[in-house]
Structure formats: structure tokens, C-alpha cells
Amino acid sequence: MIDYICLGMLMQGKMSGYDIKKTVEQSVGLFFTISYGSLYPALKRLVEGGMLTEEETNNSKNKKLYQLTETGRGSFLQWLGEPLQSNRREYLLKIFFYDCLDPAIRKNNLENFLFELNRNIAQIGAVQQIVSGQLAQLENKDDYYYRVSVMHYGLRFYQMEKAWLEQIIEKRDYE
Amino acid sequence: MIDYICLGMLMQGKMSGYDIKKTVEQSVGLFFTISYGSLYPALKRLVEGGMLTEEETNNSKNKKLYQLTETGRGSFLQWLGEPLQSNRREYLLKIFFYDCLDPAIRKNNLENFLFELNRNIAQIGAVQQIVSGQLAQLENKDDYYYRVSVMHYGLRFYQMEKAWLEQIIEKRDYE
DNA sequence: AAGTTCATGTAACCAGTTACATGATTGT
DNA sequence: ACAATCATGTAACTGGTTACATGAACTT
Numbered sequence: 043m044i045d046y047i048c049l050g051m052l053m054q055g056k057m058s059g060y061d062i063k064k065t066v067e068q069s070v071g072l073f074f075t076i077s078y079g080s081l082y083p084a085l086k087r088l089v090e091g092g093m094l095t096e097e098e099t100n101n102s103k104n105k106k107l108y109q110l111t112e113t114g115r116g117s118f119l120q121w122l123g124e125p126l127q128s129n130r131r132e133y134l135l136k137i138f139f140y141d142c143l144d145p146a147i148r149k150n151n152l153e154n155f156l157f158e159l160n161r162n163i164a165q166i167g168a169v170q171q172i173v174s175g176q177l178a179q180l181e182n183k184d185d186y187y188y189r190v191s192v193m194h195y196g197l198r199f200y201q202m203e204k205a206w207l208e209q210i211i212e213k214r215d216y217e
Numbered sequence: 218m219i220d221y222i223c224l225g226m227l228m229q230g231k232m233s234g235y236d237i238k239k240t241v242e243q244s245v246g247l248f249f250t251i252s253y254g255s256l257y258p259a260l261k262r263l264v265e266g267g268m269l270t271e272e273e274t275n276n277s278k279n280k281k282l283y284q285l286t287e288t289g290r291g292s293f294l295q296w297l298g299e300p301l302q303s304n305r306r307e308y309l310l311k312i313f314f315y316d317c318l319d320p321a322i323r324k325n326n327l328e329n330f331l332f333e334l335n336r337n338i339a340q341i342g343a344v345q346q347i348v349s350g351q352l353a354q355l356e357n358k359d360d361y362y363y364r365v366s367v368m369h370y371g372l373r374f375y376q377m378e379k380a381w382l383e384q385i386i387e388k389r390d391y392e
Numbered sequence: 393a394a395g396t397t398c399a400t401g402t403a404a405c406c407a408g409t410t411a412c413a414t415g416a417t418t419g420t
Numbered sequence: 421a422c423a424a425t426c427a428t429g430t431a432a433c434t435g436g437t438t439a440c441a442t443g444a445a446c447t448t
Contacts, residue, residue, distance in 0.1 A: 072371045140363035188315035191385045196247045202377040210366045
């Protein structure tokens with residue numbers, strides 16, 4: 043994950059590790075955080091793997107600027123075009139960088155993700171039906187209020203994502 | 218985290234590791250998953266720490282039943298009563314077990330969490346104002362659509378949580 | 393002069409997952 | 421007989437975080 047955060051942020055241009063962390067905090071910081079303990083080793087790894095070039099500045103502060111190589115750029119765009127998956131909110135990170143993606147692939151991936159979302163919503167709805175049926179037969183059903191509420195959270199969560207996705211698929215404006 | 222999942226699930230009564238995993242999958246499985254590679258070592262640790270007792274069944278299948286000790290029960294309830302925090306969705310796990318918590322503490326913790334949520338919503342709203350102001354001055358603002366959309370996701374997300382929390386604070390029924 | 397921000401880095405730790413290994417029991 | 425499910429466990433790995441260590445430059 044951290045590797046793609048770095049590559050993606052560097053699509054904007056040269057940056058130092060410090061700058062990358064700042065940028066992440068100010069943009070996707072709500073959902074993704076990075077620590078120097080993972081960031082600097084990642085940058086080193088990416089340079090060794092030919093994804094980035096490292097440029098020392100003589101601006102005294104020992105600052106290093108990283109830049110994408112063509113390989114790095116290709117690797118990032120390859121990752122970006124892969125289907126959106128729910129794992130660890132990776133889809134949110136991908137969509138954050140979606141301005142870089144080919145519009146046709148973008149549309150396709152967003153619609154597929156919406157399709158899956160709808161399936162999930164239907165499934166939770168079905169489970170909810172069963173559960174509330176079972177619950178109705180219990181005399182102490184009040185004891186399960188909070189357990190059930192978490193299922194309800196799931197439903198609301200997916201419905202929120204659905205509405206949001208539909209909005210961005212249509213590229214509607216934000217009020 | 219896994220420790221409290223185990224303790225919480227065992228509040229219902231004796232269970233095997235296998236049972237715990239099943240129960241987790243069928244309840245909070247949408248948001249929390251556990252693997253045997255973390256579950257069995259956790260159970261071992263909890264027994265060693267005096268939180269659980271282990272009982273071998275001679276029912277051939279080598280099944281072991283785990284049961285909360287008074288220490289384990291106390292430790293769980295202590296954790297459960299601590300303030301709700303956004304970290305790694307731990308709050309969702311706590312609320313799942315909230316039927317076990319003293320109603321006064323429960324109400325207090327839920328309301329504090331709602332208060333924080335409102336602060337977050339206000340803050341994102343403010344950031345959004347600034348960003349859309351800056352964006353309006355750009356000629357290529359279309360290039361930032363998806364980056365901005367992730368900020369909007371954040372807002373929707375918190376608003377969803379807010380509505381959900383308000384519902385459970387009032388203990389309103391689910392339709 | 394003191395405090396904050398800029399800037400890089402490492403070592404120890406942590407909370408898990410994945411893949412593997414094993415074997416009994418139940419259902420078809 | 422074969423597959424699925426029940427049942428436990430470990431070793432290697434992964435993807436990080438925390439705490440520490442260092443020091444220059446800017447701000448007040």
C-alpha cells in the first residue's frame with residue numbers, strides 16, 4: 043500500500059519523503075496514515091527496484107528529491123487500472139488517483155465496483171430479514187439490540203458508498 | 218484486538234476456538250476477520266494470563282472449550298467501558314458488545330463519541346469550504362475531481378455514522 | 393535563546409496473515 | 421468411497437508502528 047501511495051503522490055512531480063508525508067496527511071489523511079518508519083524504507087526499496095530516482099539537493103538540509111521513472115509510472119498506472127476491491131480501503135486510494143486513469147477503464151471499474159456493492163447490500167438485506175424473523179420469536183430480544191445494530195451499520199455503510207459512487211460515476215457536482 | 222474479540226464472544230458461554238471463529242464470521246464478519254494463525258496463539262496467551270480456563274473434552278475430536286475467568290470477565294468489562302475511539306473500528310466492536318455494559322456508562326460513551334463525530338464533521342466542512350474556494354480560482358479544476366471526491370467521502374462517512382449513532386442512542390427500532 | 397518545523401533514518405516491536413501439517417467425524 | 425466440515429496448531433512472513441537518534445534552518 044505504502045509503495046503505491048508514494049508512486050501516486052510522485053505523479054505530481056518531484057518530492058522528498060517529508061513532502062510525501064505532508065501531502066498524504068493533507069489529502070487522504072483521514073483514511074491513510076504513514077509513518078517515517080515505513081516511508082523511508084519504502085522509498086529506498088522503490089529506488090532499488092528502479093521505480094524511482096533519488097536526487098540529492100545541496101540545499102544543506104540533506105533533503106532528497108524522488109522522481110518517478112518510466113517503470114515506476116508504468117507500475118503505478120498498471121495498479122491503478124486493476125479492479126477496485128474492498129480490501130483495506132484500497133479502492134479509496136485508487137479513486138483518489140483516478141484523474142490519472144484512462145476514462146474508459148475508470149468508468150468500467152467504478153461500475154463493476156458499484157455492481158458488487160449492490161450485491162452486498164442485497165445480501166445484508168436478506169440476512170437482516172432472517173435475523174429479525176428469529177429475533178421476533180425471542181422474549182428477550184432487547185438483549186440483542188447492539189449486536190443487531192452493528193449489522194445495521196453495515197447496511198448503512200454500503201448504502202452510503204453506493205450513493206457516493208453513483209454520484210462520482212455521473213461526475214455530479216458537490217454542493 | 219483479537220484478545221477482546223475472544224473475551225467478548227466468551228461472554229455468551231463456553232466455546233472452542235473453532236466456534237469463536239464461526240461466531241465472529243456470522244456476526245461482525247463484515248468488519249472483523251480472524252485467522253487461526255492469530256486465534257489459537259491468542260487463546261493460549263489468554264489462558265496463561267489467567268483470563269480463560271481451558272477444558273479438554275473427551276469427545277474425541279480433540280476439542281477444547283474455553284471459559285472466562287472472573288479476571289477475564291473483569292478485564293473485558295474494563296475495556297468495554299473505556300471511551301470509544303475511531304482507531305481501527307474498535308468502536309464498532311465495543312458497541313457490538315454494548316448489551317453487556319452498564320447503561321449509564323454506555324449512554325455517556327455513545328454521546329461523547331457523537332460529540333467527537335460532530336467536531337470532525339464541522340472540521341471537514343470547513344476544509345471543504347477552503348478547498349472549493351481555492352478550486353474555483355483554477356482553470357483546470359476538472360483535474361481534481363476524484364481527489365476532491367475522497368474528501369466528500371469522508372464527509373458522507375461521518376454523516377452516516379452520526380445518523381446511526383443518533384439512532385442507537387435513542388434506541389430507535391430498525392424498520 | 394528557545395521553540396518549532398524541516399529533514400532523514402534505524403532497531404525493536406506488534407498484530408496480524410498465509411501456508412502448511414495433521415487428523416477425526418459427518419454427510420452423501 | 422469421497423467430500424465437506426470439524427478441529428487444532430506452528431513457522432515464516434508481512435506490513436506496518438513506536439521510540440529513538442540526529443541535526444540544520446527558520447521563527448519569535
